[in-house]
Amino acid sequence: MASENDDMGLEMSSITILNKYSNTSESDPFFSSGWDPIVSQSESLGGSSIASHYHLVMENQGISGTSHVSQYQSNPSFVELVPKLTGFDGGNLSQIPGPFSLPQCNQIANSNERGSKNSLRSLDEHRISETLVGTSPNGKIRKRSPESDSPFRSCKNGNEEPGMDLSSEGCDGLREQAGKKPKTEQNLSANSRGKQAAKQDKDSSQSGEAPKENYIHVRARRGQATNSHSLAERLRREKISERMRLLQELVPGCNKITGKAVMLDEIINYVQSLQQQVEFLSMKLATVNPELNLDLDRILSKDILHPQSAAVLGFGPGTNPSHTFSPSTFTGTISGFPNTNPGFPPLPQTVLENEVQNLFQMGFYPGSTMDGFGLDGQLKPEM
Amino acid sequence: MDPRKIMQPSFTAKYVSYLVPALTNIGKQASPSVGRCIDAEKIVRYEIDMALALSAEGFAWSHALEHKLRLNVDNHNHAGKSQSYLAHDDDHRNTMPVNHEPAAKKLKVDRTRSEPEAAEEEEERLTYLRKLIPGGSGEMMVDDETLLSELGSYVSCLELQVNVLRSMLQFN
Numbered sequence: 001m002a003s004e005n006d007d008m009g010l011e012m013s014s015i016t017i018l019n020k021y022s023n024t025s026e027s028d029p030f031f032s033s034g035w036d037p038i039v040s041q042s043e044s045l046g047g048s049s050i051a052s053h054y055h056l057v058m059e060n061q062g063i064s065g066t067s068h069v070s071q072y073q074s075n076p077s078f079v080e081l082v083p084k085l086t087g088f089d090g091g092n093l094s095q096i097p098g099p100f101s102l103p104q105c106n107q108i109a110n111s112n113e114r115g116s117k118n119s120l121r122s123l124d125e126h127r128i129s130e131t132l133v134g135t136s137p138n139g140k141i142r143k144r145s146p147e148s149d150s151p152f153r154s155c156k157n158g159n160e161e162p163g164m165d166l167s168s169e170g171c172d173g174l175r176e177q178a179g180k181k182p183k184t185e186q187n188l189s190a191n192s193r194g195k196q197a198a199k200q201d202k203d204s205s206q207s208g209e210a211p212k213e214n215y216i217h218v219r220a221r222r223g224q225a226t227n228s229h230s231l232a233e234r235l236r237r238e239k240i241s242e243r244m245r246l247l248q249e250l251v252p253g254c255n256k257i258t259g260k261a262v263m264l265d266e267i268i269n270y271v272q273s274l275q276q277q278v279e280f281l282s283m284k285l286a287t288v289n290p291e292l293n294l295d296l297d298r299i300l301s302k303d304i305l306h307p308q309s310a311a312v313l314g315f316g317p318g319t320n321p322s323h324t325f326s327p328s329t330f331t332g333t334i335s336g337f338p339n340t341n342p343g344f345p346p347l348p349q350t351v352l353e354n355e356v357q358n359l360f361q362m363g364f365y366p367g368s369t370m371d372g373f374g375l376d377g378q379l380k381p382e383m
Numbered sequence: 384m385d386p387r388k389i390m391q392p393s394f395t396a397k398y399v400s401y402l403v404p405a406l407t408n409i410g411k412q413a414s415p416s417v418g419r420c421i422d423a424e425k426i427v428r429y430e431i432d433m434a435l436a437l438s439a440e441g442f443a444w445s446h447a448l449e450h451k452l453r454l455n456v457d458n459h460n461h462a463g464k465s466q467s468y469l470a471h472d473d474d475h476r477n478t479m480p481v482n483h484e485p486a487a488k489k490l491k492v493d494r495t496r497s498e499p500e501a502a503e504e505e506e507e508r509l510t511y512l513r514k515l516i517p518g519g520s521g522e523m524m525v526d527d528e529t530l531l532s533e534l535g536s537y538v539s540c541l542e543l544q545v546n547v548l549r550s551m552l553q554f555n
Contacts, residue, residue, distance in 0.1 A: 243535065246531075261505045264505060264512065267512065267538070268511055270538065271515045271538060274545060277545045278431065281549060282424070282548070283424055285406070285548060285551065
């Protein structure tokens with residue numbers, strides 16, 4: 001209890017900042033619903049690991065939902081996230097009260113500076129987007145605040161009203177992050193696309209120049225447009241091309257294509273062909289439906305006896321052979337099945353359900369797998 | 384590590400575990416009349432799509448697909464059999480055969496055009512892709528990046544779905 005009190009005391013100074021933050025995340029159905037994976041996954045297929053941090057924070061918050069204080073305590077990744085951005089903006093760190101003070105930030109910032117470039121890049125992008133939208137009236141800041149956590153903004157927007165930011169930041173919370181992140185990006189892309197640079201460029205030019213030198217990984221060269229707007233645009237384009245590259249790997253026969261439009265064409269054709277195949281198979285299935293009772297038996301037996309069977313494991317005739325899939329992953333779950341006798345056990349459906357349950361227990365439920373799918377080929381963000 | 388290797392077992396397991404019982408139920412309920420055959424196709428198609436949506440939860444497109452399916456089932460139940468039960472299915476059927484060629488034509492034209500027009504071409508293609516993926520015109524995928532991510536997962540899941548369906552049909 002004593003330690004709790006101490007921690008609470010520690011948190012108290014920052015609670016004024018982060019109070020509403022946690023409260024929002026507590027009571028927020030949005031946060032605890034299934035939309036979390038959507039946000040983090042849909043945005044991060046391309047390999048950005050911002051969603052991973054994002055998801056880390058959200059995940060931790062969701063787990064310890066009882067006490068808002070404990071949420072912060074049990075969220076070391078949150079602390080990590082803080083200095084990453086603040087490290088870039090050294091001049092404004094003095095404005096941050098509470099545990100996220102300067103020396104702490106610097107220590108962690110230095111160690112994290114060489115961290116994953118993806119995360120920095122994405123964080124920076126969100127900083128840019130934040131700068132873009134955040135330099136509008138303060139009322140807008142509150143709504144548009146993206147992923148960066150509250151101490152960041154108070155740290156970053158030094159030229160703005162820190163008090164306002166701190167309090168408004170409290171209202172943002174993960175909910176805002178979760179809810180506004182796509183909107184922010186949308187806003188970003190909409191702005192970039194619509195070329196509505198005037199107001200935001202002027203406002204952001206000041207804060208845009210300061211962080212410019214810190215965006216070492218963004219390659220903001222001299223002579224190129226360095227305002228946040230163009231930087232954001234460039235980052236957005238990089239992100240898009242990153243995802244195009246991933247798509248290129250997915251779609252068979254696209255390894256040598258270099259044009260974006262051509263690539264999109266291939267994707268269109270591939271999606272259409274897949275949909276046509278589904279429709280064809282669906283009609284076929286409807287025709288043979290009465291005999292379907294045997295299917296499960298046969299599928300399961302085939303899988304168990306021949307774990308490398310291509311059909312179910314993704315090596316089907318229509319699949320690109322370059323998409324190698326090590327059957328060990330699948331057989332790892334099935335090998336636990338004791339009966340390899342061709343005389344199949346009488347309850348294959350039960351077995352399948354058990355395997356499904358095993359998969360779920362082993363963490364193969366979509367919450368984790370889809371995250372892994374969304375990342376740079378990495379299952380966990382720490383990798 | 385290929386993320387699809389991670390996704391595949393759970394997707395396949397869920398897909399099969401949803402679809403097979405569903406199809407079995409259809410087989411039990413359907414009576415062998417001509418009028419029912421058409422419905423059987425639609426029902427099977429519905430179950431196939433629903434299996435896809437449920438096996439790949441967590442994506443914007445899967446949510447959109449599930450939503451559409453449920454919506455259309457409600458419409459179907461209320462409006463009678465005459466109404467097509469899948470609006471998005473109609474989209475597929477309309478866009479697939481009709482627009483398959485124009486996509487290829489765009490391919491040829493694109494190379495002769497200058498850059499700003501190529502950007503427009505890209506935009507056209509992206510718009511077209513939005514029609515293909517469920518929920519593509521929705522608010523979740525307004526972002527181009529989001530759209531591309533969703534496309535990645537959608538393509539992978541479609542592949543898996545095709546493989547599962549093929550394997551289910553292999554032994555008939």
